[in-house]
Amino acid sequence: MALRSSRSSARAVISSVPALCNSTQRTYTVPRSSGRPSGFSRPITTTTLSAGLHHTCAIKTDGQLVCFGGNSSGQCTVPSGLGPVLAVSAGCSHTCAVRADGRLVCFGRNSEGQCNVPESMGPVAAVSAGGYHTCVVGTNGQLVCFGENHDGECEVPTDLGPVHAMSAGMCRTCATGADGRLFCFGETPRGQCHVPSDLGPIRDVSMGAGHTCAVTAGGRLVCFGLNNYGQCATPTDLGMTAATSVGKYHSCVLSADGRLVCFGDNFEGQCNVPSDLYYSFLAMSTGLRHTCAVAMDGQLVCFGENYQGQCNVPSDLGPVLTM
Numbered sequence: 001m002a003l004r005s006s007r008s009s010a011r012a013v014i015s016s017v018p019a020l021c022n023s024t025q026r027t028y029t030v031p032r033s034s035g036r037p038s039g040f041s042r043p044i045t046t047t048t049l050s051a052g053l054h055h056t057c058a059i060k061t062d063g064q065l066v067c068f069g070g071n072s073s074g075q076c077t078v079p080s081g082l083g084p085v086l087a088v089s090a091g092c093s094h095t096c097a098v099r100a101d102g103r104l105v106c107f108g109r110n111s112e113g114q115c116n117v118p119e120s121m122g123p124v125a126a127v128s129a130g131g132y133h134t135c136v137v138g139t140n141g142q143l144v145c146f147g148e149n150h151d152g153e154c155e156v157p158t159d160l161g162p163v164h165a166m167s168a169g170m171c172r173t174c175a176t177g178a179d180g181r182l183f184c185f186g187e188t189p190r191g192q193c194h195v196p197s198d199l200g201p202i203r204d205v206s207m208g209a210g211h212t213c214a215v216t217a218g219g220r221l222v223c224f225g226l227n228n229y230g231q232c233a234t235p236t237d238l239g240m241t242a243a244t245s246v247g248k249y250h251s252c253v254l255s256a257d258g259r260l261v262c263f264g265d266n267f268e269g270q271c272n273v274p275s276d277l278y279y280s281f282l283a284m285s286t287g288l289r290h291t292c293a294v295a296m297d298g299q300l301v302c303f304g305e306n307y308q309g310q311c312n313v314p315s316d317l318g319p320v321l322t323m
Helices: none
Strands: 049-051 055-059 065-069 085-090 094-099 104-108 124-129 133-138 143-147 165-168 172-176 182-186 202-207 211-216 221-225 241-246 250-255 260-264 281-286 290-295 300-304
Touching: 049 085, 049 290, 055 085, 055 094, 055 290, 065 085, 085 124, 094 124, 094 133, 104 124, 124 165, 133 165, 133 172, 165 202, 172 202, 182 202, 202 241, 211 241, 211 250, 221 241, 241 281, 250 281, 260 281
Parallel strands: 049 281
Antiparallel strands: 049 055, 055 065, 085 094, 094 104, 124 133, 133 143, 165 172, 172 182, 202 211, 211 221, 241 250, 250 260, 281 290, 290 300
């Protein structure tokens, strides 16, 4: 759902993708300090790695955007004049990126207007590409969504105020206000928008096909909604959690010490975290049935479903940008 480091004010925002084609396009870098999480009051974050339905996008250290995997709608065809980018989010069949000047550029499938950036849109701080809609947070903290709105997934609550985390799903959207309270709106047949009344302030959120996971201000992981593959069965030994990212039927978390743990559906090996890198990750992003993570040396590792090459990391990619 972006790489984050304690040296920067930019953090990682969750970009989760479609419920049906759900990918969690979010990348989140683990804090390097060993103290308690700072809570929900923090700057909006940027995403430099994003796993979509069947494609993956990452930003190199020189700001160049690289996408690989399925390209049926041009979602991996990076515009030639794009230039350096600061954030990226991969949806089902479209991709959105924030240029260095804050301008949002989207490409790929545009059947529902999910790539039609509003002309009035000012500089963008963060983006989350959903199934057929896109949500962005402006530099003023306001959430704006455009594209498909059949289920109200683009109807941002009028009292939401400044946003600190967000996740765009297939037909729904979740975001947190300045007080850390989680708001979810749009279709909710499996309870993925039924926020627990005792959840309290959160610092991170990610939406899957039929479930949602959130990290509380105290570092506790809470998942709710569909649990047919155990995607909401939070491991009891997780400890302090820094971030979460969920796919269609699997969930992944980064602990405060850099440990990557995935659980739920593992039919394609999307939960098989490489044993030699178990405690060595800075960031992660989950796709439909694949998972990508950035190791301590900046190298990108992807595992799980690879039918369209979404796990074939280019040999010349080099380190992924860390903010």
